[in-house]
Amino acid sequence: MKAMVYLALPLTGLILGWTIRWLYARFQLSSAEQSAERIKQEAVKQAEAEKREILVEAKDQLIRERNQQEREVRERRAELQRFERRILQKEESLDKKIQSLDKQEQTLLAREKDAQDKEQFLAGQEERYRKELERISGLSAEDAKKIIIQGLENEAKRDAQVIINKIEQEAQVASDRRARDILVTTIQRLATEVTTEVTVTSVSLPSDEMKGRIIGREGRNIRTLETLTGVDVIIDDTPEAVVISCFDPVRREIARVSLERLISDGRIHPARIEEVVQKVTREISQKIFEEGEKVVFDLGLHNMNPELIKALGRLHYRTSYGQNVLAHSKEVAVIAGMLAAEIGLNREIAKRGALLHDIGKGIETDSDQNHAEVGMELARKLGEDPRVINAIGSHHADVEPSCPESVIVQMADAISAARPGARRETLDNYIKRLENLENIAESFSGVDKAYAIQAGRELRILVNNEQVSDEDAKDLCKSIAKKIETDLRYPGRIKVTIIRETRIVEYAR
Numbered sequence: 001m002k003a004m005v006y007l008a009l010p011l012t013g014l015i016l017g018w019t020i021r022w023l024y025a026r027f028q029l030s031s032a033e034q035s036a037e038r039i040k041q042e043a044v045k046q047a048e049a050e051k052r053e054i055l056v057e058a059k060d061q062l063i064r065e066r067n068q069q070e071r072e073v074r075e076r077r078a079e080l081q082r083f084e085r086r087i088l089q090k091e092e093s094l095d096k097k098i099q100s101l102d103k104q105e106q107t108l109l110a111r112e113k114d115a116q117d118k119e120q121f122l123a124g125q126e127e128r129y130r131k132e133l134e135r136i137s138g139l140s141a142e143d144a145k146k147i148i149i150q151g152l153e154n155e156a157k158r159d160a161q162v163i164i165n166k167i168e169q170e171a172q173v174a175s176d177r178r179a180r181d182i183l184v185t186t187i188q189r190l191a192t193e194v195t196t197e198v199t200v201t202s203v204s205l206p207s208d209e210m211k212g213r214i215i216g217r218e219g220r221n222i223r224t225l226e227t228l229t230g231v232d233v234i235i236d237d238t239p240e241a242v243v244i245s246c247f248d249p250v251r252r253e254i255a256r257v258s259l260e261r262l263i264s265d266g267r268i269h270p271a272r273i274e275e276v277v278q279k280v281t282r283e284i285s286q287k288i289f290e291e292g293e294k295v296v297f298d299l300g301l302h303n304m305n306p307e308l309i310k311a312l313g314r315l316h317y318r319t320s321y322g323q324n325v326l327a328h329s330k331e332v333a334v335i336a337g338m339l340a341a342e343i344g345l346n347r348e349i350a351k352r353g354a355l356l357h358d359i360g361k362g363i364e365t366d367s368d369q370n371h372a373e374v375g376m377e378l379a380r381k382l383g384e385d386p387r388v389i390n391a392i393g394s395h396h397a398d399v400e401p402s403c404p405e406s407v408i409v410q411m412a413d414a415i416s417a418a419r420p421g422a423r424r425e426t427l428d429n430y431i432k433r434l435e436n437l438e439n440i441a442e443s444f445s446g447v448d449k450a451y452a453i454q455a456g457r458e459l460r461i462l463v464n465n466e467q468v469s470d471e472d473a474k475d476l477c478k479s480i481a482k483k484i485e486t487d488l489r490y491p492g493r494i495k496v497t498i499i500r501e502t503r504i505v506e507y508a509r
Contacts, residue, residue: 201244201256205263211235213268214242214259224270228277229255249317254284288313295330299337301352305382312355314362328416329358335412340405346387350405353391354412356384360392370493372398396457397495436488441480441496446472458495459484465500473498 134140205211215222215235222233231246233255242259246252258280262268265276289306292313296304315326336354340347356379360371363378376393386402391409393399401407434452441450441461446468450461461480463473477498484494 201252203242203244203256203259203263205240205242208240210263211242214263216268216270220270221268221273224273225255225259225277228274229258231255233259249319250284250288250314253317254280257284288316291316291326295326295355299330299333299351299355301348301355307378307382308356308359308384311359311362311378315358318361323417325358325361329355331416332357332409332412335415336405336408339408339412343404345404345408349385349387349391349403350408350412352385353388353405354409356388357392357395357409357413370396370398372396396493398493433488437484437494440483440487444476444480446476456494458497461496461498463498463500465502468500470500473500 133144213221214225214233216224222235225231226233229246230248230251231244234243234245236243244252244255244259246255254277258273258277261276261280262273265272289310290313292309292311292315295312296309312326312329315329316324318325333351333355336350337347339345340350356375358371358375359378360369360373360375363371363374369377372393372395376389376399379389379392387405390399390402391406394401394406395409395413397410401410434456437452437456437459438450441447441459446463448462448464450459452459459480461477463476468476477496480498481494481496484496
């Protein structure tokens with residue numbers, strides 16, 4: 001029994017503990033359910049509160065937007081009302097303007113009708129006056145119109161001519177001033193010495209006994225020298241001097257050098273003379289080429305044909321009015337280059353044409369052409385530029401200049417020849433030659449005045465247009481040229497120009 005009691009006590013305690021634990025768990029579950037219900041109710045309340053807040057806020061926003069829209073509608077309605085009032089005002093203004101324009105149109109129509117009536121009246125009056133004027137003047141309306149038009153035309157031509165003359169005078173003054181500046185600048189930049197040459201050469205002798213040795217037995221030495229060199233050896237009473245004369249300066253120079261060497265050597269006989277002349281001829285030929293080559297090099301010209309260089313070298317022994325032709329040609333080339341540079345032309349062509357302008361003087365020829373024509377032919381044959389060929393031929397106006405460089409060469413040639421000290425022609429002979437030219441021309445009937453210009457290279461003649469017709473002027477020009485050829489001796493050619501002028505004079509009162 002006790003044992004059962006002892007067994008029942010733990011069992012009872014176990015049941016009691018389990019019951020208490022179950023009750024406690026049931027109590028906790030009930031408490032959790034209550035808490036969850038309470039949380040749920042609070043969440044519902046909070047959600048309802050937020051819902052009410054959102055609804056209130058949405059209502060407020062809706063009210064604000066509605067108020068904004070109503071305000072905008074009111075503003076637009078007010079603006080439309082303003083537009084309507086302005087349109088009504090403009091319509092009223094346009095109505096008033098239309099009424100005013102209608103009144104003006106009626107006034108203008110009335111004036112136009114009045115003007116037409118007056119125009120018809122004036123046309124009738126004009127017709128009557130025109131007929132009356134035609135009756136009084138004896139001229140028709142067309143004739144009077146032609147007279148008036150012709151008068152206006154003549155007056156316009158006169159005014160135009162006055163303006164043209166004024167412009168030409170101003171241009172001439174400006175061009176003359178510019179040309180003078182260029183020429184003065186060029187001449188100031190140029191300073192060169194001129195070598196004076198003569199057509200005869202004197203050779204000094206150590207004694208008069210040397211004259212006999214030069215002549216030789218029966219004159220064989222002097223004949224040999226003259227035959228080999230082509231010169232005239234003049235032995236006269238001049239003490240200790242022999243004169244060599246020859247128109248060819250190269251042959252004269254060969255004879256001079258040869259004779260000086262023979263005198264220095266002392267051996268003078270035909271064989272020695274021939275040997276020395278041959279040697280000197282080769283030396284002079286070489287010197288001729290070197291002189292030409294030197295000038296070409298100094299001027300900076302290139303691609304010059306050897307024939308032209310040789311002809312240039314021969315100019316070293318040629319003179320014109322006492323002026324060395326090669327020095328003159330070089331000087332003209334320098335001046336032409338300066339002038340071309342000043343006015344912007346081709347310097348190479350100008351210098352080349354200026355250097356070769358007298359090349360015809362260095363050519364041995366039997367032709368009757370002048371040196372300009374001979375130089376043109378040589379330059380054309382050797383393939384020179386056409387502008388260079390024209391510059392050679394036109395430097396004495398034998399042909400018309402075809403390019404500005406040719407005119408530059410003419411100017412440079414005149415500057416070089418006219419420069420003080422350049423040429424040493426006797427003043428008396430020069431003046432006498434010009435006077436003879438003018439006197440020959442003035443001796444013909446119908447000649448009013450004659451002028452020798454361009455250093456006697458041109459004779460310009462003014463004839464009486466009443467006594468000499470155009471056909472007579474041609475015959476007169478030929479007759480004067482023939483008389484000059486017959487009566488005078490002169491170098492080169494002389495250009496004869498006849499001017500037959502018709503002059504009309506009218507006085508403005």
